Amino acid sequence: MEAELTAELVQQAVELFALIDLNKDGNVTRDEFVLQDGGLDTGMFDQVDKDSDGQVTVEEFLVLLKDKVNQSNRLSKETGMSGIRKVELDLTRMRMNAEMLISMRQRGAIEHGLIEAQRETQQAYTKTLETKVEMSSAKNQQDLALQQLKTAQKADSDAQRKVESCELQLLELSREVEELRAAAANKASASEDAVKAAVQAEENELKEVKETLHQKSALFADLQLQLLKATQLPGDLQSHSVEMFNLIDADADGLISREEFCTLHAADAFIFDEAVGESKDSLSLEQLTNWMKSKVSEGSGIMTKLTADISRLRTVSIRAAMQRGATPKFLQTGAGQSAEIVQLKKQLLQEASLADRTEQELAKRMVGLVEATRNRLEMQARMQGLQQKLEGEARRANEMTAKVKQVSEYLKKVCGAAVPTRVGLPNAV
Numbered sequence: 001m002e003a004e005l006t007a008e009l010v011q012q013a014v015e016l017f018a019l020i021d022l023n024k025d026g027n028v029t030r031d032e033f034v035l036q037d038g039g040l041d042t043g044m045f046d047q048v049d050k051d052s053d054g055q056v057t058v059e060e061f062l063v064l065l066k067d068k069v070n071q072s073n074r075l076s077k078e079t080g081m082s083g084i085r086k087v088e089l090d091l092t093r094m095r096m097n098a099e100m101l102i103s104m105r106q107r108g109a110i111e112h113g114l115i116e117a118q119r120e121t122q123q124a125y126t127k128t129l130e131t132k133v134e135m136s137s138a139k140n141q142q143d144l145a146l147q148q149l150k151t152a153q154k155a156d157s158d159a160q161r162k163v164e165s166c167e168l169q170l171l172e173l174s175r176e177v178e179e180l181r182a183a184a185a186n187k188a189s190a191s192e193d194a195v196k197a198a199v200q201a202e203e204n205e206l207k208e209v210k211e212t213l214h215q216k217s218a219l220f221a222d223l224q225l226q227l228l229k230a231t232q233l234p235g236d237l238q239s240h241s242v243e244m245f246n247l248i249d250a251d252a253d254g255l256i257s258r259e260e261f262c263t264l265h266a267a268d269a270f271i272f273d274e275a276v277g278e279s280k281d282s283l284s285l286e287q288l289t290n291w292m293k294s295k296v297s298e299g300s301g302i303m304t305k306l307t308a309d310i311s312r313l314r315t316v317s318i319r320a321a322m323q324r325g326a327t328p329k330f331l332q333t334g335a336g337q338s339a340e341i342v343q344l345k346k347q348l349l350q351e352a353s354l355a356d357r358t359e360q361e362l363a364k365r366m367v368g369l370v371e372a373t374r375n376r377l378e379m380q381a382r383m384q385g386l387q388q389k390l391e392g393e394a395r396r397a398n399e400m401t402a403k404v405k406q407v408s409e410y411l412k413k414v415c416g417a418a419v420p421t422r423v424g425l426p427n428a429v
Helices: 007-020 030-035 043-047 059-072 083-110 115-230 235-248 258-276 285-296 299-323 336-428
Strands: 255-257 282-284
Touching: 007 030, 007 059, 007 083, 043 059, 043 115, 059 083, 083 299, 115 282, 115 336, 235 258, 235 285, 235 299, 255 258, 255 299, 258 282, 258 299, 258 336, 285 299
Parallel strands: none
Antiparallel strands: 255 282
16 A cells, blocks of 8 residues: 655655745756755656656655655665655755755845845745645545545435335335235135144044043053952961951951050051051951952062061961960861861852953953053144144244345335435535
8 A cells, every 4th residue: 555645744845845946936947956966966857757848846746755655665674764754864855955055045145135035935935835735635635526426426326226126126025925925814724724623623532532541541440449359369368367357356346446456566557557548447357358469469579578477467366365365266176167168269269260350351451441542642643743733834924924024124224225325415516
């Protein structure tokens, strides 16, 4: 980038030019230029005289100084001196020579009484040169302003054409937007009706599935209850639990209170609490049997512990009865005992057969329950798919609305930016 002369440097150059121009005609001849350099022609005059007319104007002199500043700036890395500084030194040297020459001429002029007139003439000439430089600068600024005016007029014309084109595009986009809105509204309405109908159908189907599942659950609970009833306890565990219950049931009313149970078995009160469940009042033999069946169904490890607990409670109860002087019924011998055992075996066989049939029925119903669960999951997946489709349509409608809004805002900005430029041009002129 080329450097420009500073205002101070221009002032110094104008003053130097006025000193060199001895006859004050506004031009410096070769002789006048050489005098300021001690009478030696260094070739600088030919560099300044661009049009080779034998005379140098102040404008040509300023052009030379500007060239020297830029040339010195390019060589500043080698010389270590900036172009402005180099030209200032050159001007100082030339000014000293010119002032010395003028001083010598003034000493001769004093003898003729012309020194004062020459000084006034020098000042007036300097002002004339300054005015000339200012007029040249003003002309340059005027040319620049005219160029800017032409550029602004061209930009205004381009902006006008762009505004007209944008208006046409806006009309076309408006028509397209209206068509898209109408199509989107129709499609959304149709899709919404279809989705609502599908959702309603799915809800009805889901309601039916829930009802079926509720029925299956109730049936499954009933089957579980039947299975619990059909579950067979090991022979020893069944007989020992009955014997233990009868030993604790001192009043033989078929119920054991918590107080009766804890009289001998306070450390095992959890058995009473778990077997009683929510009733919390008294324990029957059926409740105790059902509780043991539920424990047996949990696995062989639980059954082993349960057998040990019941056997321990039975032993403690027998010991307490013997201490009271009472002999348990199952320890007494008699002819009727074998008949009772036979009857118990028959009951066991009947219950085993019932348990097999119940297990088969439970397996069939479990298959139906699994199928109902699979249908319910498929129904949920279909409902989710419909919901996603509905959300996709809603997103597309929102995106379309946002796009229309962006286009409208862009056109408003373009029109708003173009119109002020066209209105402001008369003020610039």
